[in-house]
Amino acid sequence: MNEFVIKTSTRETCTVILQENALAHLAKHVGTSPFYFTDENVFRLYRTQIEKALPTAQGYTMSAGEAFKTPETLFKLLEAMAGAGLTKRSALVAVGGGVVGDLGGLAAGLYMRGIPFVFVPTTLLADVDAAIGGKTAIDFCGVKNLLGTIRQPRAVLVDSSFLCTLPRRELVCGLGEIVKHAALLPSLFNRLCSWDGGLFDLDFLAGLIPENLRLKAEIVSHDPTDAGLRKRLNLGHTTAHAIELFKCGLSHGECVLLGIFYEAELAKRYLDCDGEYLARLQALCMRISEVGPKEIDVASCARLARLDKKNPESGKVALVVPTKKGECAMLELPFEEYEGALAAIRSAL
Ligand SMILES: NC(=O)c1ccc[n+]([C@@H]2O[C@H](COP(=O)([O-])OP(=O)(O)OC[C@H]3O[C@@H](n4cnc5c(N)ncnc54)[C@H](O)[C@@H]3O)[C@@H](O)[C@H]2O)c1
Numbered sequence: 001m002n003e004f005v006i007k008t009s010t011r012e013t014c015t016v017i018l019q020e021n022a023l024a025h026l027a028k029h030v031g032t033s034p035f036y037f038t039d040e041n042v043f044r045l046y047r048t049q050i051e052k053a054l055p056t057a058q059g060y061t062m063s064a065g066e067a068f069k070t071p072e073t074l075f076k077l078l079e080a081m082a083g084a085g086l087t088k089r090s091a092l093v094a095v096g097g098g099v100v101g102d103l104g105g106l107a108a109g110l111y112m113r114g115i116p117f118v119f120v121p122t123t124l125l126a127d128v129d130a131a132i133g134g135k136t137a138i139d140f141c142g143v144k145n146l147l148g149t150i151r152q153p154r155a156v157l158v159d160s161s162f163l164c165t166l167p168r169r170e171l172v173c174g175l176g177e178i179v180k181h182a183a184l185l186p187s188l189f190n191r192l193c194s195w196d197g198g199l200f201d202l203d204f205l206a207g208l209i210p211e212n213l214r215l216k217a218e219i220v221s222h223d224p225t226d227a228g229l230r231k232r233l234n235l236g237h238t239t240a241h242a243i244e245l246f247k248c249g250l251s252h253g254e255c256v257l258l259g260i261f262y263e264a265e266l267a268k269r270y271l272d273c274d275g276e277y278l279a280r281l282q283a284l285c286m287r288i289s290e291v292g293p294k295e296i297d298v299a300s301c302a303r304l305a306r307l308d309k310k311n312p313e314s315g316k317v318a319l320v321v322p323t324k325k326g327e328c329a330m331l332e333l334p335f336e337e338y339e340g341a342l343a344a345i346r347s348a349l
């Protein structure tokens with residue numbers, strides 16, 4: 001077992017525990033009247049363990065996936081919590097991926113103005129990213145994560161054995177964020193580059209989780225409210241979001257890998273950077289992604305994303321791009337310049 005505490009300047013603390021067989025140890029973190037929240041896939045796979053861990057608890061199971069990260073699901077969950085008679089001291093225990101964590105965290109913050117929240121992440125993306133930082137959200141009016149709060153969970157129990165049932169597509173999602181972290185953390189980058197086994201090897205991936213957790217925890221504890229340093233975690237994501245919006249079949253992870261690839265290329269054009277390192281970072285992205293950068297009309301995605309934006313007055317796009325090992329920089333480009341550069345990069349590939 002490996003345990004650490006995230007303390008934020010907002011004086012909230014979150015205990016992060018890396019533990020095999022986490023569900024079996026859950027009871028001691030959840031008080032006397034917990035309520036569990038999960039999704040249908042996780043419940044189908046882990047129902048026995050959840051019910052054994054919380055034998056007297058009632059719960060609510062949502063339909064799986066981002067499409068259900070909605071006000072309707074939030075209110076159904078809150079209704080189930082009220083129906084079960086939860087009190088201020090009852091803990092809400094979310095077992096699932098980032099969708100369950102984001103929704104559960106929001107519900108726990110709203111119910112009676114806040115009850116304890118415990119998260120057991122079950123996807124690689126949630127293990128390395130979503131579980132840390134206290135961001136909660138639902139999608140609203142067609143905009144991802146439009147409603148949400150920042151409130152730290154009481155505890156996060158990370159158990160890599162959940163990865164063994166995770167489809168490859170979901171592993172790619174986690175790997176996208178791991179590569180993003182590797183662009184900020186040289187030791188992680190070196191580990192990924194020097195590993196000559198498959199990058200989907202579950203033992204290898206499990207071994208990467210603590211380093212990712214600590215990186216995110218460190219960034220979050222310095223910037224709990226997303227005012228500055230935490231923006232580094234948007235690395236590659238501006239272009240990734242543009243691709244994701246218009247290439248609906250691609251997973252978030254594929255889009256992040258493509259976003260990092262293209263934004264590395266932008267760094268080479270506009271900033272002082274280490275070209276040799278960036279080429280290695282791009283090669284790493286392409287070792288994981290099943291989609292090559294040339295397959296995506298990225299300039300059109302960027303143009304459509306601009307037209308879709310609610311607030312384009314600044315006329316510029318802001319990017320966090322990788323530059324040198326462990327370093328990134330803010331790059332602001334006028335929209336036309338950004339779109340033209342992406343088109344030129346793609347045609348030169
Ligand atoms: N709060 C944050 O800081 C933060 C950070 C990054 C992402 N997010 C959010 O996280 C969400 C994405 O998270 P995600 O990728 O975990 O998605 P997800 O929660 O939808 O899970 C992906 C799929 O995997 C299934 N699943 C979960 N665990 C499984 C397991 N062990 N075995 C088999 N199947 C399993 C789920 O049912 C779902 O179908 C997005 O909504 C995103 O906005 C939040």
Ligand SMILES: [Zn+2]
Binds near residue numbers: 237256
């Ligand atoms: Zn992401």
